[in-house]
Amino acid sequence: MKRARPATVSEGWEKAGSPLDIARIRQDFPILRQRVHGKPLVYLDNAATSQKPQCVIDAVRRYYEAENSNIHRGIHYLSERATAEYEETRAKVQRFLNASDSREIVFVRGTTEGINLVTQSYGRKFVKAGDEILITAMEHHSNIVPWQILCEQAGARLRVIPMNHDGELLLEEYERLLGGRTKLVAVAHVSNALGTVNPVKQIVELAHRRGVPVLLDGAQAAPHMAVDVQALDCDFYTFSGHKLFGPTGIGVLYGKAPHLEAMPPYQAGGDMISLVTFEKTHYNVLPYKFEAGTPHIAGGIGLGAAVDYVTGIGLEAIAAYERELLAYATQALSAIRGLKVIGTAKEKAAVLSFVLEGVHPHDIGTILDREGVAIRAGHHCAMPVMQRFGVPATARASFAFYNTKEEVDVLVRGVHKVLKVFR
Amino acid sequence: MSELSELYQEVILDHNKSPRNFHKLKDADRTADGYNPLCGDKVTVYVKLDGEVIREISFEGSGCAISKASASMMTESLKGKTAGEAEALFDRVHKMLTGEPGANGGAADLGKLAVLSGVCQFPARVKCASLSWHTFQAAMKKAGGTASTE
Known part of the structure; x- marks a missing residue:
């Protein structure tokens, strides 16, 4: 709606054939003009959070200047x-995910x-003592800990699908783990620490053959590729607005x-009810049954604008451009002596985790910061992944469609500065 | 590069590369683990006491150049000090790291530890430099638990 743009070939540095006019896109993000x-x-x-376009x-x-009021009651x-x-955002998200019904879109914080x-x-409601939940070895803590808590509550068992040294899931191990006790499979669509794009369609198929539902953590996928639920x-797909160029606190x-329909309410309060007496309460219909209390209205409206923005550019074009950027960055970084990329799956999103011989990622982060380069250094809320690869932490550069090859060059020069300080 | 070169001074890079007293102390009477959940830095501090005096002190762990160098220099500076002297020194080091007004006057008599004064220009790194000190404190209090920078 707002920033929908036709596919144009930039006259700038862009390689001919790339359909995105990055120089123009960058102008939509006021924060990028900063020094x-x-x-x-x-x-x-960008894997931590993305920047916001002006729209x-x-x-x-x-919303705050002209529409501020409570919803669903006035x-x-x-x-x-x-x-x-x-509510228009709900319809936009439904189209964005290609869900069949807007009742299937529940707003959450993230x-x-x-x-x-x-x-x-x-x-x-459905997981009982002796049941098993399957997750993978590359999950973010937020797709580990909630299941651990559930397993403790229910007396169930959490089992982990292993991965190889490239950061790819071992599907034969997955098939072996899927059994009569498996009650649910929860998998990251894209790994935040490694960039691996998991074969989620196949994972869902295998689970459904045994009647097991699957939750996909789409936090790192939804902003970077077309998703069709x-x-x-x-069975479930979840993502955060703030990684999709929208506000924080909405997802x-x-x-x-x-x-x-079969699930009980998550939180109780206003808006999630249809009738309350002291004897009995009737819950509201979907999706409101799961939306207790006044929501993050401004966030929801901002998310709607963000969905319009990325849809206007086109998720296919975004994915293609980011693939190009990832290939360029992988080649440039891998050429640095002593640098090792962690996460070398064949199918990857634009996330580059790396370690530098003899230099801790934290020190890389500080020196790059002085060059104006913002990366993440640490365990990326995926400590089991760090253990799997035998590193305490990694440095991680994660890209979005507004990044350029010139910025990759700045990153590479920054890493050379790091080496200069430490050698 | 001026603030950067102040942070990564030769002495710090040297301690990072060849940390002193970097080993387990088998007969330690005080020990504690320190952990910085933000970046995953881990340190274990071992202390052997002779009455009130720190006879031996060492550390193990993994971390960035700042946390490793700080731990290494801490062990050097605490050896032979009494618990009370160590506490007072930590207080002054902490003031220097956080850039508390008036701390600079004290940095002069902090000796070698003064090379860490550049850290106060990097607020995100103060926890790296103070982790081993917090851990030492936890060991001396014999809390037995884990020190955290949080």
């Missing part, structure tokens, strides 16, 4: 407008809450309607 320590900001921490900032501002003008815009909702609502046939849980 850090006297150097142009090179923002390569998202404007949407949030417009009979006045402002409330009707705000409700309409908030991916973490999406997973917690499933563990505490679906899990508490019907084609994937997953989405998609769930197939029959599952959501």
